[in-house]
Amino acid sequence: MPYQALSDRGVTHPDVRRANLGLVLRHLRDHGPRSRASLAADLRMTRSTVSTLVSELIERCLLTDGPLVQSAVGRPGTAVELDGHAVCGIGAEINVNHVSTMALDLRGRVVGDRKLALDARSMDSTIVLGHLADLVRETVDRLDEEGVQTVGLTVGVAGLYDRTRDVLTHGPNLGWYDVPVGAILRQELGGSFPIVVDNEGNLAAAAEVIPGDAGRQDMLVLHGEIGVGGGIVSGGRLLRGSHGFAGEFGHMIVEPGGRQCACGRQGCWETVSGLRALLELAADPDDPIRNPTMALDDRLAEINRRAGLGDARTLQALEDVATWVGTGAAILVNALNPATIVLTGYYAAVGHHMRTAIEQALRAGVLAPDAGGTQVELSVLGFSAAVRGGATAALESVFADPTRVPRRSASAPV
Amino acid sequence: MPYQALSDRGVTHPDVRRANLGLVLRHLRDHGPRSRASLAADLRMTRSTVSTLVSELIERCLLTDGPLVQSAVGRPGTAVELDGHAVCGIGAEINVNHVSTMALDLRGRVVGDRKLALDARSMDSTIVLGHLADLVRETVDRLDEEGVQTVGLTVGVAGLYDRTRDVLTHGPNLGWYDVPVGAILRQELGGSFPIVVDNEGNLAAAAEVIPGDAGRQDMLVLHGEIGVGGGIVSGGRLLRGSHGFAGEFGHMIVEPGGRQCACGRQGCWETVSGLRALLELAADPDDPIRNPTMALDDRLAEINRRAGLGDARTLQALEDVATWVGTGAAILVNALNPATIVLTGYYAAVGHHMRTAIEQALRAGVLAPDAGGTQVELSVLGFSAAVRGGATAALESVFADPTRVPRRSASAPV
DNA sequence: CACTTTTAGTTCAGGTGACGGTCAAACTAG
DNA sequence: CTAGTTTGACCGTCACCTGAACTAAAAGTG
Structure with missing residues (x-):
């Protein structure tokens, strides 16, 4: 048995x-x-x-x-x-064009931050995971020399991660299917600390929890990039669902018979609220902000610049997309009644131009008066939210059971 | 302070x-x-x-x-x-045309069941609550004589119940607005046991939890009548949201610009998945099943009879509505990844004719393969689900802390 | 039938860890 | 300087889980 x-x-x-x-x-x-x-x-x-x-x-x-x-x-x-000097948790992320790690001490300060650019689609998954393991091993070894013990690693992957089987069942962005990420990393890194794998969006959502802040215990976290995802936090805890597939908001069908989505369906929320929808509305195909080789931050900065100058087309595009964001969010707010909606990803970057339209659509679409008291906030974590959430999740084990960290000699008097 | x-x-x-x-x-x-x-x-x-x-x-x-x-x-x-003979929990329900109570013993057996027909809309809320208090008082007194102690009362109301303020903010069916139901009942009934008020749909959802059954710990419970509502259960616990407004699925907008809803919006889910949509598709205005004075159970039985005989219009109506039920449910399944969707209310009555179309729409609308493993089940609790859920919730306090029940003399040997 | 084996339930000494009271230390106020 | 207040350490007490010993009640064996 x-x-x-x-x-x-x-x-x-x-x-x-x-x-x-x-x-x-x-x-x-x-x-x-x-x-x-x-x-x-x-x-x-x-x-x-x-x-x-x-x-x-x-x-x-x-x-x-x-x-x-x-x-x-x-x-x-x-x-x-x-005391931040004894233990740390490590978060990691596997993305199409990079793998990265972040180590946080007990106080939540960054004590390690590595990133390796690579093209995951053209490589075998074990090679990519090997590179990630190298990054983690270097971080762990360096911290170990400084007397800092690693208490856990939590890895975020883009795709459907089945937590019951510990397998990435569907990772279309990476081109990975049925990859046992956890088992491979455990073999690479040995068993000196627990290794957990989770969905990227879920970890980014977990990172938005602020301990002790009542408004950050029941949240809907919306993460916008080309795709749209996120996570649900209820009572300070991440809602993962029965297999860990919760939070796939991007493929809610909000407009039956609407635009074609990459997933094969029509009218998915991300077809009208994703970054691509914004870019197509805001600029002609030859516009530099639609140049995929340009850094995302720069393209978003340019959109902000134009919006700040009052460019009508840009503002209209932001408003149209924001209305769809609010309309889709309203569906979820009716179901979940969160205290706060936290906007991350590109929403956080240009969200101050979207907020009014989002809030308006929210009030229009939520049954409870005043949108059920739900507040809209912009994330301040930026694109490192997922790795930060992973590191925080790893540290959580220490806060839950401090005896996991061994006793050392009592403070040596000098 | x-x-x-x-x-x-x-x-x-x-x-x-x-x-x-x-x-x-x-x-x-x-x-x-x-x-x-x-x-x-x-x-x-x-x-x-x-x-x-x-x-x-x-x-x-x-x-x-x-x-x-x-x-x-x-x-x-x-x-x-x-031992069922010492304590009981009481659930109650306030509806447009009746107030009712149900008492359950520790084993979940019904030890009391009262119902009073009344027209809540034509009466003052305090009068209605007075009638409910009478019902509860009679039940409590009778059980008290039998040596059964009441450990709690949980009342379900149709409408938005703000749990932070303990006030029914919006009860359009009852015509009640900003009624402090909890405070009024506590004044009527005294403080010998805790009194909690909650949304009807949430309590009905809580009743579907089967302790020890893994498939009944992460659920989406959909309750269909004229309106559509329900509740979300995550990890065996009801998700209530920050104010207790969670579970208002009926007013998710699934068809922008669609049919006019009683709430003033267009395209709400209940306009295409509620009982009215089914009746209008299945029968002409002069058909007896559209006669509002006829008992609901009889009308649903007639629909089942026609469907069983293979009536094309009835079957098509059931399929059309089921497709909308599945489409809306798919939105929520993408967000929540429940193990099970439980259909209650009229869905439970005619659901065996809807199930196939619901499952098909679900698989079509959920990103995760095979609808993320979500199963569709029909509730067996019937229309007493809410009162049963209330009684169960009241009993939960004993299971959480058995010392709430006082020690009595040790078993008297005969 | 007596005897051994196995499992159930109770009793009692022992250890862990929170509680409450006491006391020295360290500061402010007059 | 003295009185008053708060902190933090120390220690006896008490609640309650653990483990070993013991009794009880069944089945299997010679």
Whole structure:
């Protein structure tokens, strides 16, 4: 009989410890550094309990004592804060024209950032994954020399990733079908840290969660490039669906009998809200912004420039596309009632010219008054959202169970 | 400073006890009666721990010793099973033409079922709620005399119920706007058990969850009547959205510029997939099945009869509507990737004639091959789904924390 | 039939870890 | 300098899970 994950198992005393260690760690992440005494007040624990928890977290190099904090009267407390110097999580991304990695420390700071340009379509998948493994190995080894332990790797791929079978079933952009990405990478990199593979859009969505921000716990994240995708966050957690295929918004049919889509269907949302629709509306075929060899950032900058100058055609194109974005988003808002819609990808770049029309279409298409209170925001993460989300997901395991990081010698006094 | 729910608080030893008591209770619910020893094996706890947990649950009248079970060799164990005789949860529903309640015991058996016909539109909301409170009070008092304690009431209303403000903001069917249903009922009924109000469609969706059935943990529940609504279940939990407005599928615009909807928009899904669309396609205005005074069940039975006899117009109408149901469902399946779509309301009644066309439209409209593995099923709960879901939701609090039910004297030996 | 084996359920000592009280330390206010 | 306040460490107490020992009840064996 194969290993079967039991639905649940009994809670033991070490579980209590784990839960409380995680609670302290997450509280410091979500609400910033503070003294042991205020931690105790916030978390309704006794000061003695917090003291032992904090000292254990310090032994595990996850916290450090910080500056003294004085509050009105009494003995000042010593603030404790997250220690970024012991562990990191790594996020990676496999795209058509590059593979890249990003390492984040416990505080969410970038401590490693690699990118390798390649043409994935012309190469075998194992070769591409080998290159990615090299990038990861270099990052891990370098950080290891600095005493930083890698706690996990989360890889984002463009396509349908079946999490139940751990296989990329459909990666049309990469030309990959039924590739067991996770298994191949685990073989390449060994088992010193867990390796998880997920859909790129889902990871980018996860990156938009801001711990402690109520408006960022129920989100619809819309990612626009040539294709349109994204993710759904509910109660701070990513909604993946039964196989992990959730978030394929681009192929919702919003206009039956509408424009032909690359997927073979007609009227998919991305045919009217994707980057191609915007470019075709905004410019003639010989216009430089429709030159595919030009860098995307530059083309978007040019669109912004023209819109800023009041160019009628550009503004109209942005408005038309924005109306479709809002119309499609309204469908999802009726179903999901998110607190926030976060626009990423090219939407984030030119979104300030689209926002009004999006919000208008949203109010028109959502049953609940005022679009059910849903706010539209532009992402500030840029195109690194997916790798950042991957690294964050890897770090999440430490916040969930700090005992995954081994105890080291207590802080050596100098 | 008002009471502020802290994001989290420390885990204490009594919490361990609570968690383990709940674990045992839920395991018996999900997997059926079994001996203490097999509980220990399933939950990875020691037999001694299970023994104390079980005896505490018996003291709280939530479990009883059952028959002996013999397995091959060795001493037979005494199975323990859920005891239905101590507590119940109550679900209620406020509809245009009736208010109703249903009480379920811990095993999910119906121990009370009341219904009062009334015309809600012609009455003040407080009067209607007074009638509902009477119904609930009678049920609670009767059960109380039998020694059954009510642990909670969950009320479903048709309309947009804002869970953050605890107010029915928009109830067009009832003609209710900004009615604080929860507060009114709490005043009527006193505070002896918690009262929660939720959207009817959401509760009906929650009722479709089958504990322990993997295919019923990630669901899209579609409820068809004149309007179309439903709910989303993710990981066994209802997705409510930031204000509780999730699940308003009927007003997704699936056909821009399409048929006029009662909500004022054009092309809403319910204009092509609701009961009215089916009736108008299937029969002329003077046909008895379009007679609104005739009971809905009878009209649906007549449609089934005609379809069964092979009537071309009826079959074509069912197929046309089913194609729209599948087309709209495909939009949501792309976004959510549920394991199962459960059809309720009139869909459940005539769904066996719609299923093929729905599945075909689903496969055509979902990016993932084979509709992402999503299965279409017909609900067997009928029109009582919402009250049943409400009662289940109320009982859930006991499964989450069995210590909510007080200890009584140990089983009196006769 | 007595005896061994196997499984079930209870009892009790032991260990983990949170709680609560005490106390020294460190600061402010008068 | 003294009184008052808050912090953080230390320690006894208590809740509750674990594991070993023990009894109970069945089947199999000679």
